Amino acid sequence: MIATVLAASRDPARERRIGFACAFAILFVWTGFILASRAGARGVLTPWDLAGLRFGVALVALMPLVLRGVLRRIALWRILVMGATAGLGFALFAYNAFALAPAAHGAVLLPGALPFVTALLAWSWLGEAPTARRAVSLAVVAFGIALLAGAEFFATPGAWRGDILFFIATSSYAVFIVLVQRWRITAIEATAAVAVGAAPFYLPVWWLALPSAMAEAAWQEVVFQGVYQGLVAMVLASLLYTRALVALGSTTVSLFTAVVPALAALAAWPVLGEPLGLGALAGVLLVTGGMILGVRAGRVDVPLARP
Template sequence: MSRRRVDDRAVGIGCALLMVAVFAGFNIVSRLGSETSMTAWDLGFLRFTVGGLIMLPIFVRKGLAGLSFGHAALIALLGGLGFALSAYAGFTLAPASHGGVLLHGTLPLFTFLVGLCFGYSIRRRAVPGLLLILLGSALMVYDTVGAPNPVQIAGDAWFLLAALFWSTCGILISRAGLHSTAAAPIVVVLSACVYVPSYLLLGDLDELMSADPRDLATQAGFQGVIVGAFSIFIYARAVESLGPNGTAIFSATIPGVTSLAAIPLLGERPGDLGWWGIAVVTVGMLATFLVRFVGRQ
């Protein structure tokens, strides 16, 4: 393997680890945002307005990167509007712990299933690791979901839909050979072109501006800068180096990282099965990663 290829994979792994930190933070900060006067629509507005302004100069310079408008719009619909609106809808109906498990923990499974529809194959040596990821996710679901009410079931469904959207977006970015510096502005700016006018027409900007300045600054900084712009870039960069399957494997650690971070930040602790689920998912992720990148293909 060439030195250049090794360096590229190292950058991809670094971006995937950053992605884990950002999306775990997304669960925590979104949970905190739900406890303020801001609504899910408000969080979406901050995400796409701030992120769109940051990415606009890059989008103007790079445009659609050779994609047809329809292809670019589909990627933006899935990875931008579809993912964000589904995730925020889930957070308004179900606890953040559900999001950690169902929104992020199922990404590897959805990515492999969607990949099969696009002609990707699964190496047999990777199956045990994938089964461990599935088992660990099931343990965490059983521990955190318990016996949900109908409202929580609807929130869980939104989380699963968001995971499907994000996984499909990753597959499409990979198949298009889209560079990360082009994928991020396409997703964010095209989403902003739809979301921002809709919010200004139907939302309550005055109510948003009356929110606590500290809450507003926190959500604008995290949802707009880190999640709205930065997360798309690092995710696309990880997919560029590791592929959608390799990147999705890292996402299996997000429920565990979220649970650990929630202990000091939210005062939430997983039960015994939750800890077992975290351990099993981590082992499954490592097993699949070693087969994918270290073992002979």
């Protein structure tokens, strides 16, 4: 059943249904990633530990597919590029950013900035000029994210260092998204490539040289972060995102991620006791509306002229 869903369909209508189902699922997986990483930043484990658990668990889970030759048609240099962007580039910058800036900044800058960077790369690399409606939707999303961020976004001294790392992390993932579409990589291939291209290089360095608090952390924390970061946030998220990408295209799928800051903010209210003000609530509505407007943008829209 899973293999059937992950395989591309010749029926365009079925492809779109699968694509939208995967895109909606990724909203909740990425929202959970923000909350889990927020919990990790408050815990004992170091950012390097979170990355180690992410790559180690993912590699073990995907090794049966690798041994069966799932990557046999992918050139080694492309595997390394995918491992460096969606693997090392995203995870290392993101986890270290959570140690320098409030996790709420990550909720805004990781998924919130993704549609803008992806749209720019898709325009320059793939020739996918944004339509007029999609450009309006991006503007609405940007305004909504600004309301979500609010004045508190600038209230933490020195947080700008983490914000820069968040932006580098999301840019790394945007490069991966566009390359997967350009190279016509399947969901299973991309997911396995990220693990194989990152884990063998990172894990020995982490084990031998990087700061670690694995011995001090409770086993429950290690298991939770290993399962969520490695299986859910890396394996499942990569499968869902890449499958949606194959069905819908990079610009449409990346718009879904813009809703993650809104969902994370809403979830943090009951889970973490962080209430939302009126401005943030308005931001939630604007981000959601902007995503819907962008997703509904069809080919009848007028493309913007290339500068």
